[in-house]
Amino acid sequence: MKRGALSPGFWAFRSICSTTDGHQIYGRVISALLRHGLFEDALSMHKFLIQRDDHPQDYEELQPLLIYAKENGPWTFSEKLHSYAANRFPEQSEPAEESPGVSVEAGPEDKPLKDDFGARLFATGALAFETIVSGLQMFGVSAIGPHSLREMAVRAHGSQDILEKLRQLQNAGISLGDSVFARLLRRLATENREILLSDLIHSDQHPDVLEDAHVQESLLISSYMAREWRLYHLTLAVLGEIPDVRSDLPSLHFRKYITAGEWSQALKLVDELTLRGQTLSQESIDFLVAQVLTPRKPGARPPQSTDFPSDQEVTLVSRILQRVASTGVSIPTDLWVEILKRYGMTNHWDELHDCCLWLARHYSCRSPHVDTARVPMLPEKSHAGVHAGSGVHAGSRVQSIRQLQDIFDRHMQAAIVAWGFRMRISTQSKKTYNPSGTPEGDLVPWVRGVVLLRELGENGVELRPGWILRACRQRLAVLYGGPRHSGRRMNRMLRRENPYSVERVVSDLNRAWGEPALIQHRGGKSLQELVNPPLSNVSLHRTHRTMLNHARYLRDIVYEYIRLEKQSS
Known part of the structure; x- marks a missing residue:
């Protein structure tokens, strides 16, 4: 085969390599030259590359060149090439005997240019952009990475120049890949957002870090709290190019507001989502609970937060959960129970009352079979029936009623009775209590728990009279029972300052409950025996x-x- 002069592209690419150290491109370069029929260029490039310590990685990369040199000469070069192969790969057989039929056009498929090498190419000021693209195209480079793209953009002059260079790469058949950096670079250049584009190009973040949604969210929140607006807007633009985040940016902003302590903004965002029929992600709900509610030990009151009062924490979580639940999202039962416990333990009765009624009405409304016009004083072991329904709707009604009963189980009903008694009443100014729906006349404030339970019963909650009665008798024993030392300061104080007679409290408990009476005289027992029962054998x-x-x-x-x-x- 006749050997011709070396091609101009060869000299251009050789100039590129001369200005770049540490390249390892032997296999791809030699293979591309042979596939394009540039045999003389391949022989010359072999000598050039090995002088720069760029060697074939294995025998297969060298084999096509060995076959060509053996068949086409010159003989001296073929002998030197075989000697090089024997020294480089001593365990390999003679190429002519090993693979006599290998075509010079065989070789690996086109692969993306090694990103760090490409970045050094584009960072070399002595090489024109067109020269680099010509060299890459000649050697069959199919794509460049974000490092190379960044160095190209650094040398460009504004968004229009970047767009022109991107067009040249596309016309040369060189892909930019699908990295966050590449997508954002093209979008910002197209939108002519020069400041944000400059911040992206000159950012000290590694392009791989731009792909990490968790790192970018942390950076967004920290820059928001520090009021570093240029970094904030850049990070927000980066997050907008991550598919999983872009589809749920409102939840991201919600977590941002919660972390920054801007609770009013968080509530406003949730309200806007509710009006649009959207909701928060489960990740954001878990984040809300973990960030806002101060951890509480079982059986203990919630500790006082150093940043916000405990009632504000619970109120925020409760309001947000109510809005989220109204959009159809299922809230874990234990989370509602924790909200009610925190209200009750801290004696925030109004908030407890409103939250209980909202829960009862919400879950009862989702179960159309519940008749809210009647007061269901159900037996201790009765279960609410479910009308026959079709498929998913019937199952949803059953699940809704089950969740309602799980929230207001027997322990919660007994706790509501006990929390109702947690009110200090002065002997000089006795407080009165006259809730709507009760018989005429003022009631002792301590019966408010029984009144709330009656309201819950009217809204579909299955009441447990036995447990409610037991809780009432326990509270009466604390106030009127025989002398005993209580370990709770509140109990001792209520007993010491109690301005009411036992007859008055028992009568008001029965009036608050309705018919039949909750506390009845049976078996000739006196009132004192009812409120101060003898110790059982187990207790003894x-x-x-x-x-x-x-x-x-x-x-x-x-x-x-x-x-x-x-x-x-």
């Missing part, structure tokens, strides 16, 4: 065991004291 056994343990403890202390006295004497 527990008390005896406690006293025995205390005696043993005191005995051990005495023995230890005697032992120490003997040692000292």
Whole structure:
């Protein structure tokens, strides 16, 4: 085959490589030259590359050149090439015997240019952009990465110049890839947003970091709180190019407001979403609870937050959950229970009352079979029936009623009775309580828990009279029972300052409950026996065991004291 002069493209690409150190492109370059029939260029490029310590990675990359040199000469070069192969890959067989039929056009498919190498190419000021593109096109480069793209954009002069260079790459068949950086660069250049475009090009963030949604969200929130608006707007533009985030940007802004402590903005955003029939993601709901509610130990009151009062925390979470639930999102039962517990434990009765009624009405309205016109004082073990319905609707009604009963189970109903008694009443100015729907006359404020339970019953909650009665008797025993020492300061204070007679409180509890009476005189028992029941066998056994343990403890202390006295004497 006749050998011709070296092509102009060869000299252009060789100039590119001369200005760039550390390249490892032997396999792709030699393969591309052979596929295009540039055999002389391939032989010359082989010598040039190995002089720059750019060697074939394996024997297969060198094999097509060996076959061509053996068949077409010159003989001296073929001998040197075979000697090089023997030294480089000593375990390989002779190429002529190993693969006599390999075509010079065989080779790996076109691959993207190694990104760090491409970045060094575009960063070289001695090479014109057109020269680089010609060289890449000649060697079959199919795509460039974000590093290369950034260096190209740094050398460009504004958005229009960037768009022109992108067109030249496209015309040369060189793809920009589908990275966040590439998509955002094209969009900002097209929209002629020069300031944001400059911030993107000169950002010190690694292009791979732009793909990480969690890192970008943290950066967005920190820049928002620090009021670094240029970084904030750049990060927001980056997040807009991440598909999973772009589809739910309102939830991202919600988490931003919560972290920044801008609760009014968070509520406003949730209201706007509700009006549009949209809702928050489950991730945002979990984030809200974790960020706002101060952790509480089981059985203990919620600790006081250093930033916001505890009632404000619970009110914010409750309002947002109500709006989210109204859009059809299922809220875990234990989360509603925690909201009610925090209201009750901190004696925020109005908020507890409103939240309980909202829950009852919300879940009852989702179950059309519930007759809210009647007052269901259901037996202790009864269960609300469900009218026959079709498929999904019937299942949804059953699930709704089950969730309502799980929230207001027997323990919650007993707790509501106890929380109703958590009110300090002065002997000089006795407070009165006259809720709507009760018989005429003022009631003792302590019966408000029973009144609330009656309202819940009117809205579809299955009441547990046995547990409610038990809770009432426990509260009456604290106030009017025999002398006993309570470990709770509130109980001791209420008993000491109690201005009401036991007859008045029992009568008002029955009036608040309705017919039949909640607390009845049965078996000839006196009122004092009803509010101060004798200890059961189990309670007696527990008390005896406690006293025995205390005696043993005191005995051990005495023995230890005697032992120490003997040692000292």
